[in-house]
Amino acid sequence: MEHLIELKNVYKIYQMGSETVHALDGVDLTIDQGEFVAIVGSSGSGKSTAMNIIGCLDVPTSGTYHLGGVDVSTMDDDQQAEIRNKMLGFIFQQYNLIPKLSVLENVELPLLYAGVPGDERRERALRSLERVGLADKGKNLPSQLSGGQQQRVSIARALAGDPSLILADEPTGALDSRTGREVLRFLKQLHREGNTVVLITHDNSIAVKADRIVRLQDGKIIYDGDSRDPRAVVQPHGEGEEDEEVGA
Amino acid sequence: MNFGQSFRLAIKSLTTSKMRALLTMLGIIIGVGAVIVILSLGNGLTGMIQQQVDKMGINMIQAQLWSVGDGMMPDPEELYDLVDENPHVLTGVSPYINLGGVVRHGDEKYEKTHVYGVSEIMYNAATNYTMDGEQLAKGRFLSYMDVERREAVCVIGAYLEQEAFGGDALGKTLSIDGRALTVVGVLKRNAEFEMLPGSQDDQIYMPYSTVMEIIGDRWVSMYIFTSTSGETADAAKQIIEAYLNKFYRTDDGMWNYFYITTMAEQANQINGMMGVAMGVLVAIAAISLLVGGIGIMNIMLVSVTERTREIGVRKSLGAKRRDIRSQFVIEAGTTSAIGGLLGIAFGWLLAKGLGMLLGGMLVESMGTSGITFDATPTMGAILLSFGVSVGIGVLFGYLPANKAAKLNPIDALRYD
Numbered sequence: 001m002e003h004l005i006e007l008k009n010v011y012k013i014y015q016m017g018s019e020t021v022h023a024l025d026g027v028d029l030t031i032d033q034g035e036f037v038a039i040v041g042s043s044g045s046g047k048s049t050a051m052n053i054i055g056c057l058d059v060p061t062s063g064t065y066h067l068g069g070v071d072v073s074t075m076d077d078d079q080q081a082e083i084r085n086k087m088l089g090f091i092f093q094q095y096n097l098i099p100k101l102s103v104l105e106n107v108e109l110p111l112l113y114a115g116v117p118g119d120e121r122r123e124r125a126l127r128s129l130e131r132v133g134l135a136d137k138g139k140n141l142p143s144q145l146s147g148g149q150q151q152r153v154s155i156a157r158a159l160a161g162d163p164s165l166i167l168a169d170e171p172t173g174a175l176d177s178r179t180g181r182e183v184l185r186f187l188k189q190l191h192r193e194g195n196t197v198v199l200i201t202h203d204n205s206i207a208v209k210a211d212r213i214v215r216l217q218d219g220k221i222i223y224d225g226d227s228r229d230p231r232a233v234v235q236p237h238g239e240g241e242e243d244e245e246v247g248a
Numbered sequence: 249m250n251f252g253q254s255f256r257l258a259i260k261s262l263t264t265s266k267m268r269a270l271l272t273m274l275g276i277i278i279g280v281g282a283v284i285v286i287l288s289l290g291n292g293l294t295g296m297i298q299q300q301v302d303k304m305g306i307n308m309i310q311a312q313l314w315s316v317g318d319g320m321m322p323d324p325e326e327l328y329d330l331v332d333e334n335p336h337v338l339t340g341v342s343p344y345i346n347l348g349g350v351v352r353h354g355d356e357k358y359e360k361t362h363v364y365g366v367s368e369i370m371y372n373a374a375t376n377y378t379m380d381g382e383q384l385a386k387g388r389f390l391s392y393m394d395v396e397r398r399e400a401v402c403v404i405g406a407y408l409e410q411e412a413f414g415g416d417a418l419g420k421t422l423s424i425d426g427r428a429l430t431v432v433g434v435l436k437r438n439a440e441f442e443m444l445p446g447s448q449d450d451q452i453y454m455p456y457s458t459v460m461e462i463i464g465d466r467w468v469s470m471y472i473f474t475s476t477s478g479e480t481a482d483a484a485k486q487i488i489e490a491y492l493n494k495f496y497r498t499d500d501g502m503w504n505y506f507y508i509t510t511m512a513e514q515a516n517q518i519n520g521m522m523g524v525a526m527g528v529l530v531a532i533a534a535i536s537l538l539v540g541g542i543g544i545m546n547i548m549l550v551s552v553t554e555r556t557r558e559i560g561v562r563k564s565l566g567a568k569r570r571d572i573r574s575q576f577v578i579e580a581g582t583t584s585a586i587g588g589l590l591g592i593a594f595g596w597l598l599a600k601g602l603g604m605l606l607g608g609m610l611v612e613s614m615g616t617s618g619i620t621f622d623a624t625p626t627m628g629a630i631l632l633s634f635g636v637s638v639g640i641g642v643l644f645g646y647l648p649a650n651k652a653a654k655l656n657p658i659d660a661l662r663y664d
Contacts, residue, residue, distance in 0.1 A: 109562065
């Protein structure tokens with residue numbers, strides 16, 4: 001069977017002044033339909049770069065990336081936008097709702113860019129809001145909602161376009177631990193419903209909620225396996241204090 | 249594509265920060281307002297001139313003649329014949345000699361009064377109108393015999409009757425250049441309000457033969473013709489020209505001995521000059537539109553920076569470059585369109601106010617009754633201003649919009 005995500009020998013190299021930074025240093029990674037994977041690493045490990053490339057927000061310097069069997073590593077801006085629109089649902093740490101749009105309008109956005117006509121758009125957005133239990137808040141502005149509710153709205157937005165892959169970037173980072181757990185439970189439930197979820201985090205305690213952990217350090221995968229394996233959460237030497245690490 | 253949402257977003261950002269919106273639109277409001285004021289006043293003036301022309305008669309043709317070396321000039325009788333021979337285009341002709349004399353009655357002098365030497369043909373009893381649009385109120389007009397015998401009679405305007413004779417002038421006398429004239433008729437009042445000296449209500453018709461006697465001229469140098477209608481004025485002019493060319497033997501197209509102009513031509517000349525003046529003023533006002541456009545560009549650049557994160561989010565959700573671009577272009581267009589609408593309203597009100605202030609003065613100075621000054625912008629002017637303001641928004645919004653469209657989604661998402 002074809003893999004949903006297939007990264008082959010991916011490098012991402014930045015030039016920062018006179019220094020060359022290997023944000024990703026030869027990464028091979030495959031993720032299949034229906035998996036729940038956590039990409040873990042400290043700041044500077046390359047996990048953000050990995051998330052950008054998996055999320056089609058960036059292209060690798062070398063290597064190939066196939067998403068759903070399609071090579072997306074050489075696509076231009078607008079082609080990537082279309083792939084993001086059709087295949088990906090983003091959940092951000094800062095929710096990233098547009099403050100001037102109502103909750104419903106926010107959820108409608110991916111459908112709007114997909115060219116879904118007005119009535120159907122509203123209906124699907126509403127259904128998506130129902131899934132996160134916020135159907136009654138459609139007319140509210142994001143600022144009138146609590147942090148946890150806003151994050152649920154952003155989940156509804158990610159789900160609205162029926163994406164093949166849900167990418168959650170530190171989804172609990174801005175929430176207190178109780179609402180954070182709620183959001184994680186919700187991601188787990190999405191996974192049980194058959195969605196593929198990729199979670200990016202620096203926090204081992206969150207990463208272990210996933211079935212599989214991919215640990216990055218200095219742009220390389222240092223562990224890829226079951227999250228119940230004790231090695232999955234072992235801090236390798238030199239890692240731990242995030243602030244010591246620099247780079248992308 | 250998402251025009252509705254972009255439009256609503258634009259309205260939202262305008263209403264949430266009203267002061268900023270107003271300042272953004274100010275240049276456009278002032279520019280469009282100025283254009284509307286200029287076009288409205290111009291429209292009012294054109295309308296006023298048109299009314300004047302209509303009143304005077306769009307079928308009026310003036311002919312100025314000069315004498316050739318041998319002093320020969322056409323005799324009025326020959327021109328009467330010319331009219332009789334061309335009834336399909338010409339309806340009348342009369343000498344129309346301006347006598348620059350001073351009118352006196354008792355001890356009073358009336359220096360502004362226009363005195364014209366005309367023939368009896370000047371007045372058509374059937375319609376009660378003179379060829380230059382006056383009506384008779386009392387008494388009679390000049391007669392054939394008055395002209396033949398160079399009688400010392402005259403028909404005066406309502407102003408003189410009022411001022412010099414206290415409203416009863418018939419049979420009384422006044423003097424022009426020391427010549428006593430008996431008033432045989434009084435013209436109908438034109439002015440709606442005050443009658444002014446030198447206005448259309450302040451004139452005298454007397455037999456042209458008598459005028460020529462006073463000034464000691466042998467030939468009539470000024471005529472007015474009437475054509476059957478405004479449309480035939482040009483044809484009539486050609487017939488008169490042909491006749492005069494033959495008379496002066498200047499068929500080679502020389503016109504030095506006479507000058508013929510129709511009322512329509514005069515109006516066109518005035519309108520042409522006004523068009524140029526208005527064009528210059530509108531061009532100056534357009535500078536304000538340019539400044540307004542730059543103001544919009546400036547605020548849109550600020551807006552793009554402020555909303556970098558929003559742009560990143562939209563891109564991550566699948567917005568293509570053209571989606572972002574059109575969102576900001578629509579927003580800029582909406583802003584300047586609203587500015588344009590406000591400018592149109594503001595300009596309209598200002599033009600109305602100025603029209604009321606200036607219009608009365610202008611109408612009085614024309615001295616013709618029934619003429620109104622209406623400083624209303626034409627539909628064309630409104631549509632043009634609106635179109636231009638939308639165009640400016642789109643034009644000046646394009647650069648910021650393009651900047652937004654080209655933002656890298658990762659950088660934009662990371663932006664605080």
